[in-house]
Amino acid sequence: MKYQDVSGGRAVPEPLPNPYTPGQVPRVLAGRRSELARIRDQLGRVGTFGEIGGPLLVFHAPRGLGKTSLLRAAQRDAEESGFVSAWVACSRQHPFLPELVRAVGRALERAEVIPADESARWHARLDRVGVQLGVPGVRVTGEVARTPPPEPAAAPIAAVEDLLHDAADRVRRRGGAGLVTFVDELHAASADDMSVLLNAWQNLDGDREHNPLALVTAGLPVTPEALTRAATFGERSAFVPLDVLADPDARAALAAPAEALGVAWADEALDRIVREARGHPYFLQLMGSTTWAAAVPGNGDTIGLEDVVAGLPGADQQLTAMYRARWGAATKREQEFLSAMAEAGTDNVTRAQIAAALGTDTRSISVPRERLIEKGVIEPVGHGLVRFTMPGFAAYVRHRND
Ligand SMILES: Nc1ncnc2c1ncn2[C@@H]1O[C@H](COP(=O)(O)OP(=O)(O)OP(=O)(O)O)[C@@H](O)[C@H]1O
Ligand SMILES: [Mg+2]
Structure with a gap:
């Protein structure tokens, strides 16, 4: 469809709608x-x-x-x-x-x-x-x-x-x-x-x-x-x-909604987001959306790595707001627990590591641990190990404490 550009009187293509859906049901369900x-x-x-x-x-x-x-x-x-x-x-x-x-x-x-x-x-x-x-x-x-x-x-x-x-x-x-x-x-x-x-x-x-x-x-x-x-x-x-999406499905989550509008993704652009999002569907939709907003592609265009890079600050802002909300919803003891986890610097952290960092025994950290699991901020991964559920949250907590 075309509309009249009032300034120059030229017909310019109407921008395509952004097909990504951070926080909403996706247009194309990848994998699963x-x-x-x-x-x-x-x-x-x-x-x-x-x-x-x-x-x-x-x-x-x-x-x-x-x-x-x-x-x-x-x-x-x-x-x-x-x-x-x-x-x-x-x-x-x-x-x-x-x-x-x-x-x-x-x-x-x-x-x-x-x-x-x-x-x-x-x-x-x-x-x-x-x-x-x-x-x-x-x-x-x-x-x-x-x-x-x-x-x-x-x-x-x-x-x-x-x-x-x-x-x-x-x-x-x-x-x-x-x-x-x-x-x-x-x-x-x-x-x-x-x-x-x-x-x-x-x-x-x-x-x-x-x-x-x-x-x-x-x-x-x-x-x-x-x-x-x-x-x-x-x-x-x-x-x-439900696990994170495997790489081919993560790529499809980005490529399929664009393809439906006649827009392609360059391989290196997909590689970059797939690496950043680590299969997390919300991250894929968010970065897909900010990339699209930066690229403003038309039918027949290809989204490139430079569009991903231009879109990343927008995605970061949104994620920081979400991290801040999660941090703010945690009690003082839960925040201490989260800091100890983040400082450990590994994906999976043991109960003993957290207790040691807090200078206490493993029993006294069980309440904040349970509460954080209930809130979905961390999750158990067996053998007393826990990890953050959202990529990037550990780095946010470390950064806060700097
Ligand atoms: N299979 C998928 N393919 C593409 N995008 C997906 C897929 N699954 C989820 N998403 C996207 O990921 C985001 C989160 O999805 P959804 O709301 O279904 O997650 P959830 O597990 O229900 O989260 P919550 O626990 O917060 O309710 C949404 O933006 C959605 O569009
Ligand atoms: Mg849900």
């Missing part, structure tokens, strides 16, 4: 083939046999690695294959189960699974479930979940179980493949809510031929532990870690 295959496998079971997809599927990874993007791509896939999909994002501010009920209710209405003349009854049904979940004093603890749950605790489990069963059954009877529910940020759900969900899922699985349902979730790396603590059988969920 095996993860998508895991989801498709469950959906295939639901679609083909009309039965439950399998155990709770739990993707876990630190911030910015692409959990939400993966789930959104899977949701698109699922809807194209005839599924009705519900989406819930947990947060510490709102109880998760009423959100789940609302999301399932809305999904069925949007898909026109509920005939108009049943709408009032369906709403009354949802309200009843909401009441059952809101019963004051109802608590389901991990302890209760191991033994047969007593009466009050059974109410919310039965409410969730019945609702999911009924919703999936209605979808199927209207000719749909089944119901798939996506739960993002699962780590933010309370232990009680996780326990209800796990118990309900276990019951639905026990009667699997009648429940054309799948449940796909994602959360920070603490999620598997939190689920296992909420109910012992939580450990039988299918836990899948």
